[in-house]
Amino acid sequence: MSEEYEYRHEVEDLQQKSATAARLFDVRRIIGGLFVIYGIIVLIAGFTASDADVRKASGININLWTGSCMLAVGLLFLLWMKLRPLSAPGAEPKPEPARPGGGPGTGPGAAEPGGQGPGSRGPGSGTG
């Protein structure tokens, strides 16, 4: 192989040594955790909303709605993480170990214009 391809071996080599797959935490924990906390804070603001607050938001108690939606989204992320945890590859290098497949991993929630929900139905997540 000519030296033209040396960089590819180097990348393959580094990929073998890479620690990201084994050690990087699951981002769903962060999203879920933050949204649960935010949800609770905003919900409390909703329960204690004054008439002026509601009037400002065109007659909707927007804190109540936003808070409960965020709480739900946060819980769904945590649930998704629980149901389909990352498969830990351990010390084993590539090829990746098998992980449970299936489930629509495609739908970020903005595909449903009204909802804040991410594609919390499916996996597609295992960092493998």
Add this chain to the structure above:
Amino acid sequence: MHYLAEGLRLPTNALDYTILILYFVVVLGVGFAARASVKTSLDFFLSGRSLPAWVTGLAFVAANLGALEILGMAANGAQYGVYTVHWYWVGAIPAMVFLGLVMMPFYYGSKVRSVPEFLLHRYGPSSHLLSSIIFSVASVLIAGVNLYAMAIVVEALLGWPQWVAIVVAGLFVLAYITLGGLSSAIYNEVLQFFVILAALIPLTVVGLRRIGGFGGLKDALTDAHGPNFVSAWGGTGIGSANPLGANWLTIVLGLGFCLSFGYWTTNFAEVQRALSAKNLSAAQRTPLIAAFPKMFIPLIVVVPGLIALVLQPDIGSEKSGLQYNDAIPLLMSELLPNGVLGLAVTGLLAAFMAGMAANVSSFNTVFTNDIWRAYIRKGRPDGYYLLTGRVVTAIGVLAGMGTAFIASSFSNIMNYLQTLFSFFNVPLFCVFIIGMFWKRASAPAGFWGLLCGTVAAMINYFWLYKADVISIPSDQGANFVSAIVAFVAGGVVMVAVTPFTKPKPVESLAGLVYGTTAPGVAEPPAPGDEAWYRRPAVLGWSALILAALCYIPFSL
């Protein structure tokens, strides 16, 4: 650059600040937690090529969803009306699908670590160095402009002095990228994406309710601005005047083809997210998954711009003291009670920081790998380049902060520079696409195509348009035309130069040109990737069809 009116100061309270501070803590926490995963330079620059597609896909859309984009597109909505949707459905989706289906196999399959590195292997050092340097300078500059814009917004909304906002945001970005590299940038982008949704959806819902829903919005706008204002294509016939200053041909060719393909397929700040995916299928799906949320973002960005225009009909005029860019801050102060208001402020700041982080994390990769390692210090051990990457990150952020301070006195120059750099992506796309499909295209052809295309666009914009040699009604329209000029000039020069120069040896092109395969074993697909809903072709074509369907309500 825009200056927000004094009257936009938000009535924030302790609750709102709790939400904001919590976010800053989490952002930093992600950086610290991601640090353990950085062992090699590949971990730092490309997350070890190991992230799942939904994470890289959301980061791909979030890297583009910076605050300048959000405020700017809401402003375009208030100024140009429904035409603004072209930036999404014609100006983004087709290019994202093309990147995923056609270009990603070359990028990811050839194992390059950056977009300029692809140029190195396909064409050679001259075009590589040219594009690496321009990309590095542009990234730092844009990061600085971004910081400065944030400082103005934060000063108007929260009353912080500008330097406080610049220093705080800059140092947070510096800290979390130096610690966790691309992984922490990407994780924070995914988080930011959801926080932005949580901020903008309530804003849109409350705003719509205030003006009587979509029906009320449409009626009010039609009464005040005529039927073309609520139509995507009305008044865009060639020769007919419209506020955008463009016709359907320059919209489709200039914005939809040249500008958008140039931006989405060669801008490393975007492509880097896909290169960090765990296999070729995930890399291909990255821009395709991103296309679906991107398609619906006008609902929570352009619609608020239109709502602001209805609530404050004199926005953008001298009389109100409000600029179009103030559309979203105006709605925030008018409509949101404390609590959700804190979320909205957090979302805006998160978007500023993520936009800057995307620039910084792509800058450190290109500078370290494509300039330092390729031309200045070759052949050192991997740990050396990892350390270099961290140092370069710090230098890049500090330079960006410096740029932000300079920008406050030279904001017009900054705007010109940004326009100038935007012309570089289009010939870059031209050179890439010819290089991927035409084996014969030679190294000098790549370099001269790149250079001449960029210069041609600049001549067209700064000389022919600005000096009124040709008449184009608006800056936007001139941008579209310049992009077409850049693409055509780059292509013509390449075709003209190639026959007179030596071709690259065929064996050095394996995996870089259509019809060749990379040597070595292809990476095996992950189990589950063969499911129909994960097939890139299915995702890509559904995105295109859905984007076309989105036009129907605005075209009849």
